[in-house]
Amino acid sequence: MSRTSIGRDIPDSAGDLGKLSPFAGAWARAEGVSAPRKLLSAGRPTKVLSGIDEAVRRSGLESGMTVSFHHHFREGDFVVNLVLDAIARAGIRDLTLAPSSLTSVHAPLVAHCRSGVIRRICTSGLRGKLADEISRGLLEEAVLIHSHGGRARALREGSISVDVAFLGAPACDAYGNACGSSGKSACGSLGYARVDARYAKSVIVLTDCIADYPALPASIGQELVDWVVPMDAVGDPKGIGIGATRISRDPRELLIARKALAAIDATGAIRDGFSFQTGTGGASLAVIRYLRELMLARGIKATFCLGGITSQVARMLEEGLVGTILDVQSFDADAARSMAVNPRHIEIDAVTYADPGCPGAAVNMLDFVVLSALEVDMDFNVNVITGSDGVIRGASGGHSDTAAGAALSVVVAPLVRARTATLVDRVETIVTPGESVDILVTDRGTAVNPRRPDVSAALKAAGVEVRDIGELRELARSITGDADPVEYGKRVVALVEYRDGTIIDAIREVK
Amino acid sequence: MIATLRRTMLFAPGNNPALIKDPQIYGPDSIIFDLEDSVSPAEKDAARLLVFCAMKSLDYGRIEKAVRVNGMDTPWIRDDVEAMVRAGADLIRLPKAECARDLVALEAMVEAAEVACGRPVGEVRLMAALEGPLAVLNAYEIATSTRRLVGIALSAEDFVTSMKTSRSADGVELFEARGRIVLAARAAGVMAIDTVFTDLSDEEGLLREARLIKQMGFDGKSVINPAQIPIVNGVFEPTADEVRKARRVVAAAAEAEARGVGVISLDGKMIDKPIVERAARVLDLARASGAKVGEEER
Numbered sequence: 001m002s003r004t005s006i007g008r009d010i011p012d013s014a015g016d017l018g019k020l021s022p023f024a025g026a027w028a029r030a031e032g033v034s035a036p037r038k039l040l041s042a043g044r045p046t047k048v049l050s051g052i053d054e055a056v057r058r059s060g061l062e063s064g065m066t067v068s069f070h071h072h073f074r075e076g077d078f079v080v081n082l083v084l085d086a087i088a089r090a091g092i093r094d095l096t097l098a099p100s101s102l103t104s105v106h107a108p109l110v111a112h113c114r115s116g117v118i119r120r121i122c123t124s125g126l127r128g129k130l131a132d133e134i135s136r137g138l139l140e141e142a143v144l145i146h147s148h149g150g151r152a153r154a155l156r157e158g159s160i161s162v163d164v165a166f167l168g169a170p171a172c173d174a175y176g177n178a179c180g181s182s183g184k185s186a187c188g189s190l191g192y193a194r195v196d197a198r199y200a201k202s203v204i205v206l207t208d209c210i211a212d213y214p215a216l217p218a219s220i221g222q223e224l225v226d227w228v229v230p231m232d233a234v235g236d237p238k239g240i241g242i243g244a245t246r247i248s249r250d251p252r253e254l255l256i257a258r259k260a261l262a263a264i265d266a267t268g269a270i271r272d273g274f275s276f277q278t279g280t281g282g283a284s285l286a287v288i289r290y291l292r293e294l295m296l297a298r299g300i301k302a303t304f305c306l307g308g309i310t311s312q313v314a315r316m317l318e319e320g321l322v323g324t325i326l327d328v329q330s331f332d333a334d335a336a337r338s339m340a341v342n343p344r345h346i347e348i349d350a351v352t353y354a355d356p357g358c359p360g361a362a363v364n365m366l367d368f369v370v371l372s373a374l375e376v377d378m379d380f381n382v383n384v385i386t387g388s389d390g391v392i393r394g395a396s397g398g399h400s401d402t403a404a405g406a407a408l409s410v411v412v413a414p415l416v417r418a419r420t421a422t423l424v425d426r427v428e429t430i431v432t433p434g435e436s437v438d439i440l441v442t443d444r445g446t447a448v449n450p451r452r453p454d455v456s457a458a459l460k461a462a463g464v465e466v467r468d469i470g471e472l473r474e475l476a477r478s479i480t481g482d483a484d485p486v487e488y489g490k491r492v493v494a495l496v497e498y499r500d501g502t503i504i505d506a507i508r509e510v511k
Numbered sequence: 512m513i514a515t516l517r518r519t520m521l522f523a524p525g526n527n528p529a530l531i532k533d534p535q536i537y538g539p540d541s542i543i544f545d546l547e548d549s550v551s552p553a554e555k556d557a558a559r560l561l562v563f564c565a566m567k568s569l570d571y572g573r574i575e576k577a578v579r580v581n582g583m584d585t586p587w588i589r590d591d592v593e594a595m596v597r598a599g600a601d602l603i604r605l606p607k608a609e610c611a612r613d614l615v616a617l618e619a620m621v622e623a624a625e626v627a628c629g630r631p632v633g634e635v636r637l638m639a640a641l642e643g644p645l646a647v648l649n650a651y652e653i654a655t656s657t658r659r660l661v662g663i664a665l666s667a668e669d670f671v672t673s674m675k676t677s678r679s680a681d682g683v684e685l686f687e688a689r690g691r692i693v694l695a696a697r698a699a700g701v702m703a704i705d706t707v708f709t710d711l712s713d714e715e716g717l718l719r720e721a722r723l724i725k726q727m728g729f730d731g732k733s734v735i736n737p738a739q740i741p742i743v744n745g746v747f748e749p750t751a752d753e754v755r756k757a758r759r760v761v762a763a764a765a766e767a768e769a770r771g772v773g774v775i776s777l778d779g780k781m782i783d784k785p786i787v788e789r790a791a792r793v794l795d796l797a798r799a800s801g802a803k804v805g806e807e808e809r
Contacts, residue, residue, distance in 0.1 A: 251737035251738040255536060258741070443533075444533070479532075
């Protein structure tokens with residue numbers, strides 16, 4: 001027998017329950033911000049800290065650990081640079097930096113790599129000065145490039161184990177309910193960050209708008225958040241995305257978009273109740289314009305649209321042309337607004353979006369996806385990460401996830417960009433394997449992967465001209481000639497991870 | 512390649528490599544390499560050389576290669592004609608044509624160039640752009656000036672300035688000029704090509720204008736941006752119903768001819784020759800729009 005703090009005798013153990021713990025007081029085991037009773041005037045519990053420095057201190061972050069961030073603020077992000085500065089001030093070093101992606105605003109990280117604060121990086125993408133420096137051997141250890149679905153898998157499985165997630169939010173209440181679609185820095189979906197919040201050991205939300213409790217429905221709920229840090233601004237709205245994404249006026253991109261839509265339509269994929277995703281590159285975004293016109297003319301509707309969401313798709317939801325939007329990332333302010341007001345504009349996390357190991361990735365429900373490319377080769381392999389000079393300048397993103405998941409994957413690109421061929425003998429870096437790419441649409445013709453004779457037959461039957469990819473390659477060669485090969489060093493500066501965790505290619509340093 | 516249809520004639524500035532390298536991908540019926548208004552005097556030589564090299568070395572497929580040369584009163588016209596005929600141009604479009612004499616003089620230059628470079632005499636066709644009131648009044652004289660001439664085109668910007676007016680949405684200021692040009696072209700048996708639509712952001716306005724000029728009887732329109740091509744070509748694309756009717760008319764005519772019957776009848780009605788001609792043109796336009804018309808009716 002043992003006695004509780006209130007004086008009742010209870011047995012020491014009981015059958016399957018085993019050893020029993022006697023009650024020791026209402027707050028005896030209270031942790032964190034749960035507190036003994038106090039006067040109402042003392043206020044409700046709060047997770048709000050004084051600033052980033054305090055957050056770094058209280059997070060338990062130590063040298064050698066892994067920190068993560070999200071890229072929903074895109075080119076407007078202030079969070080990553082400010083937090084890394086605070087971490088450096090705290091004398092913490094040798095970190096693994098595992099954000100969902102990095103953009104050109106993160107050039108200041110070069111200094112933190114040089115000084116040893118950052119030892120290793122895992123990310124979907126790299127651009128600008130940081131990417132240039134990494135391509136020239138900035139870090140001893142190779143950067144790991146993963147897809148959005150691959151990163152979600154890695155976090156879920158624990159192959160990337162995040163110690164502290166620093167997650168910027170456009171609005172958050174004092175108890176940690178964070179929301180992406182309100183506040184002055186509204187970015188819409190926090191789909192990538194939701195995975196970090198779920199799997200990181202410690203979660204810190206940084207916000208420039210402390211909302212009234214309860215700020216629900218929340219992108220990230222209070223049950224996942226340890227601390228809340230107020231900031232003057234989490235990002236620059238100009239870089240996050242203002243207003244509506246404009247559809248290209250470039251006649252070449254419009255031409256490619258029309259050809260792409262004709263090819264997709266020839267397969268029968270555009271019928272009442274279909275589903276789709278398009279990338280945000282010029283030509284792939286322009287497909288939406290012509291798709292909308294076609295749907296209006298035929299009087300058909302799509303059940304859902306997935307992905308990075310723009311104002312164009314939000315408008316189609318309002319018009320009733322799209323039944324539901326599944327939004328892992330919103331690309332402009334209109335899309336963010338749509339999520340705030342339209343109940344059929346649904347925020348999903350990156351696991352639900354594209355995790356190849358989970359039993360319910362939405363990419364598997366796609367009828368077709370339209371994707372951009374930096375380079376495509378004769379086997380339909382696609383490069384979206386390195387330029388023709390071998391320097392890192394892009395992001396893996398959801399490219400390989402959607403290509404693998406969708407019933408039909410269409411890659412759109414001009415055959416030649418300026419003086420460089422897009423269709424090449426061998427891409428500099430493989431991100432998406434050719435076996436998951438069905439159609440290549442260029443301004444000079446459309447080619448179908450020989451693995452898809454059904455698609456080829458459907459296009460020919462519909463009168464869509466199909467050209468052999470070798471013939472298109474020769475046309476490109478006749479315009480640009482053969483490029484001198486990029487001179488690489490021996491050192492591997494980045495590894496490209498396929499969505500399933502295998503390594504699909506290695507990027508070497510450029511001389 | 513001499514075009515049989517000229518729904519869209521796309522201007523490509525002769526001094527802009529990016530715009531002259533592959534305009535054929537947008538599917539205009541003709542490309543007009545421009546050596547005139549889009550090229551400043553200091554760049555005339557460079558543009559002429561660039562277009563010459565482009566035509567010599569690039570494959571524009573089955574699309575008509577036209578060149579807008581500089582006017583008859585400029586110091587560049589002789590070199591333009593000499594170089595463009597040599598480069599393989601299919602058609603020379605003369606700006607600011609005022610009277611038949613301009614075309615006769617141009618024809619002499621073209622013929623000399625053909626002889627000099629060994630091209631068959633008469634191979635290069637001509638088109639005249641009418642840009643002033645006198646030119647419009649002389650439309651028929653110009654349209655019948657030489658057998659090389661395949662069409663006359665309206666150029667509205669200079670025209671409205673001469674007329675002391677400006678362009679408007681409904682184009683009332685151009686009605687007389689358009690009417691005279693299409694009338695003269697039809698009387699002379701050549702094509703009538705309408706002027707460019709310059710507001711690239713106004714797709715609705717372009718669509719309205721294209722419908723108007725098609726209804727007036729024009730064969731097509733000059734365009735300044737590739738994005739305008741599908742809009743204008745779309746206006747000239749016959750409807751499925753028009754194609755169906757045209758096929759029946761052409762089939763009935765073929766059947767009557769096969770049976771040696773002079774009078775063609777369809778559904779109990781007599782069909783005149785003009786109706787057969789119009790039906791054949793509908794099928795031509797349908798084919799150009801990518802429709803499968805079937806060759807058995809021809």
